[in-house]
Amino acid sequence: MQQDNHLYDLTVIGGGPSGMFAAFYAGLRELDTQLIESLPQLGGQVAALYPEKIIRDVAGLPHIKGRDLVHNLQAQMLQFNDFKPHIFCDEEVLSLEKHATEFVLTTTKRITHTRQVLVAIGGGAFSPRPLAIKYDPQLNGQNVFYFVKDLADFAGQTVAIAGGGDSAIDWALTLENVANQVYLIHRRPQFRGLEANVKRLESSSVQLVTPFNIQQLTNTTPGLEIQLKQAKGSLVRTLTVDSLLVNYGFTADNHVLRDWGLPLDHRALPVDQNMATTIAGIYGIGDSVTYAGKTKLIAAGFGEAPTAINHIAETLYPERKQPLHSTSIA
Ligand SMILES: Cc1cc2nc3c(=O)[nH]c(=O)nc-3n(C[C@H](O)[C@H](O)[C@H](O)COP(=O)(O)OP(=O)(O)OC[C@H]3O[C@@H](n4cnc5c(N)ncnc54)[C@H](O)[C@@H]3O)c2cc1C
Known part of the structure; x- marks a missing residue:
């Protein structure tokens, strides 16, 4: 098993639309971020299940093919040379352990270290019925x-x-x-x-x-x-x-969250208004989480990402209080 001794500020687990947008936004907040995705490709359900379908409810986009949305998310995520996330595909996170000042993640390929964790695994590893x-x-x-x-x-x-x-x-x-x-x-x-x-x-x-x-x-x-x-x-x-x-639908399996010591509510991860779980340093967004009024839509995951990342940025770097508007970046 490869030891990766680099200590990341943040590890995003899951490269669906929520995880991809969160990894982009973490770059905007200058966090040293890695994104780990179990499938060989990014894009989550959109890429795996309906890349050719037209999505009509993403804000600002009257209609977009699933494949093109994933392509755009990838381009957006990689646009900042200094703070683009490190992407690891075809690598599943198997376990997550909390140590005094960091988390140690064991994946199918590496042992890796991170200060904070953002869970964006959707319904978990999914398979068609x-x-x-x-x-x-x-x-x-x-x-x-x-x-x-x-x-x-x-x-x-x-x-x-x-x-x-x-x-x-x-x-x-x-x-x-x-x-x-x-x-x-x-x-x-x-x-x-x-x-x-x-x-x-x-x-x-x-x-x-x-x-x-x-x-x-x-x-x-x-x-x-x-x-x-x-x-x-x-x-x-x-x-x-x-x-x-x-086309009989699919089943998803997120039992790993329990194995990671995270409490589940109806197979979803409960989070608070900052998208924080009950374990300090672990946050969640997208289809994997639940809170009063939660909607499982791409737009909802996109909204949750900045909430989580801004809170993580303030926790790690208290001097970075206010998020910049992206329009202030040259
Ligand atoms: C047929 C269909 C049509 C849909 N149409 C729409 C629509 O029109 N509009 C809309 O808003 N929503 C739609 N949705 C719902 C939308 O796709 C989801 O809300 C969205 O994909 C959730 O994004 P996510 O990033 O939270 O999770 P996901 O897209 O599920 O991505 C999670 C990612 O995490 C990875 N992962 C899981 N476990 C691990 C692990 N242990 N380690 C590493 N990676 C892991 C998975 O491989 C996956 O890539 C549709 C869904 C389906 C199935």
């Missing part, structure tokens, strides 16, 4: 997908999407413009999406296949054969497609 049938795992990444990495992968294809929630509907409507044909398979006749999206779906070219359950997947020469059985009925049907995109 799998299909509830047994199928050849070699189909994963070949014909069966749980994430859309690049819309171009589905260009001109016949695509089936499994799921009945907002995310499945969004993907059906997005892929409609790229794929040759899109089927949406759901076990109920009704969809659980935003009313406006369900209306758009009904007037789209997406073929609704309801109420059907997926029974079996077979790899054939013309493509992936999906055998379907009517829910509460005996009708069977077969679809042959190029790709199946499974």
